[in-house]
Amino acid sequence: MKVYPAETLIRPDLQAHIFSEALLHNVQALRSLCAEGTYFCAVVKANAYGHGLPEIVNILRQAEVDFFAVASIYEAIHIASIVQEIPTLILEPIHPAQPPDQIVAAARNGFHCVVATSEAIDFLSDILAGSGDVLDLHVNVESGMGRCGIDPEQAASLIRRIDRCSNARLAGVYTHFATADEDDLSYAWQQLEQFERFLDQNRIRHREDVLVHAANSAATIKIPQAHFDMVRCGISMYGYYSRRMAHPPISLQPVMRLQAPVVQIKHLPAGHSVSYGRSFVPFRDTIAALIPLGYADGYWRCFSNRARMKVGNAFVPVIGRVCMDQLLLDVTDVPDIAPGQMVTVIDNEHDSPCGVYALADLAGTICYEILTCVHAHINRIVH
Numbered sequence: 001m002k003v004y005p006a007e008t009l010i011r012p013d014l015q016a017h018i019f020s021e022a023l024l025h026n027v028q029a030l031r032s033l034c035a036e037g038t039y040f041c042a043v044v045k046a047n048a049y050g051h052g053l054p055e056i057v058n059i060l061r062q063a064e065v066d067f068f069a070v071a072s073i074y075e076a077i078h079i080a081s082i083v084q085e086i087p088t089l090i091l092e093p094i095h096p097a098q099p100p101d102q103i104v105a106a107a108r109n110g111f112h113c114v115v116a117t118s119e120a121i122d123f124l125s126d127i128l129a130g131s132g133d134v135l136d137l138h139v140n141v142e143s144g145m146g147r148c149g150i151d152p153e154q155a156a157s158l159i160r161r162i163d164r165c166s167n168a169r170l171a172g173v174y175t176h177f178a179t180a181d182e183d184d185l186s187y188a189w190q191q192l193e194q195f196e197r198f199l200d201q202n203r204i205r206h207r208e209d210v211l212v213h214a215a216n217s218a219a220t221i222k223i224p225q226a227h228f229d230m231v232r233c234g235i236s237m238y239g240y241y242s243r244r245m246a247h248p249p250i251s252l253q254p255v256m257r258l259q260a261p262v263v264q265i266k267h268l269p270a271g272h273s274v275s276y277g278r279s280f281v282p283f284r285d286t287i288a289a290l291i292p293l294g295y296a297d298g299y300w301r302c303f304s305n306r307a308r309m310k311v312g313n314a315f316v317p318v319i320g321r322v323c324m325d326q327l328l329l330d331v332t333d334v335p336d337i338a339p340g341q342m343v344t345v346i347d348n349e350h351d352s353p354c355g356v357y358a359l360a361d362l363a364g365t366i367c368y369e370i371l372t373c374v375h376a377h378i379n380r381i382v383h
């Protein structure tokens with residue numbers, strides 16, 4: 001077993017198994033939907049959707065992805081410490097309250113940055129003036145997402161500003177879909193139309209060195225007309241459709257399986273309540289297995305008395321409240337269970353009762369949130 005320096009706080013016994021082949025398969029499958037030459041941007045924000053940023057970045061080198069995308073400059077710097085040949089797009093717009101050395105670092109490392117205001121351009125051109133550094137900038141055009149995109153007229157004037165700035169270069173124009181994961185794609189088509197109008201009016205597609213991009217995973221899978229020069233895939237690279245799809249055109253393989261050990265076996269007499277709040281009272285004499293994992297590790301408290309985990313080939317219920325870092329399973333019906341045995345907390349099968357979709361349904365959320373909650377202190381083991 002690897003020895004972890006105490007200061008990392010990694011928990012060796014809580015294991016997120018990361019399957020390289022599944023990840024590479026998913027990238028390949030998504031790429032197969034795109035025209036030859038379309039760039040593939042691997043979205044690795046939020047600790048690579050909970051899978052572990054360094055581990056995922058390392059595996060993706062083999063996939064020859066064209067870009068990484070992250071939320072913040074901190075993540076981009078982390079990636080640059082691992083791989084230098086692949087550029088990283090930082091999705092959070094540059095803002096004048098940022099420390100100036102971040103702008104310098106972004107330019108020196110060749111990060112691609114987003115700008116949303118002319119103040120941001122003043123800010124970066126003041127910092128880079130006279131340095132000879134040229135920062136690659138992307139402009140996010142509002143087409144209906146209603147988040148951080150900017151209105152078409154403002155976007156057009158921002159592009160003119162960038163074109164006049166000697167320390168910046170227009171490297172990309174993009175938009176983001178609000179509903180590409182839904183069955184009804186009519187709003188997504190309207191967004192696409194808006195975006196194309198912007199591209200035409202500003203003659204963006206005549207500019208060979210400007211990357212046009214729009215598609216997240218769902219649009220990559222369902223709206224080929226939205227691929228443009230680059231697709232930005234997150235969730236489906238990790239093996240999931242944004243929401244379960246009845247007839248997906250590609251098959252995706254979940255990349256992570258989370259496991260934890262049994263650390264104690266307890267014999268509870270019938271009627272003896274379990275955990276905080278006494279929310280579970282067994283009707284029979286019960287054998288319970290203590291698992292050293294809880295909501296502080298990313299296993300939601302609302303799974304109490306509702307979720308199941310996989311022990312051998314059996315699915316057994318979580319009983320009583322999920323605590324901060326402990327929970328109990330009812331293993332009365334599982335023969336020969338002993339401390340040290342590993343149980344599957346989050347399965348890498350789409351239809352598993354402890355798969356990500358099932359857990360997302362239980363928690364009333366989407367698979368993204370279940371995955372990103374898997375805590376960074378969990379030991380990632382790459383296969």
Ligand SMILES: *Cc1c(COP(=O)(O)O)cnc(C)c1O
Pocket residue numbers: 043045091176215216217218232233234235236242
């Ligand atoms: C997170 C994000 C993506 C990836 O979305 P998925 O649905 O996970 O594929 C793409 N583009 C932008 C701008 C994002 O913020």
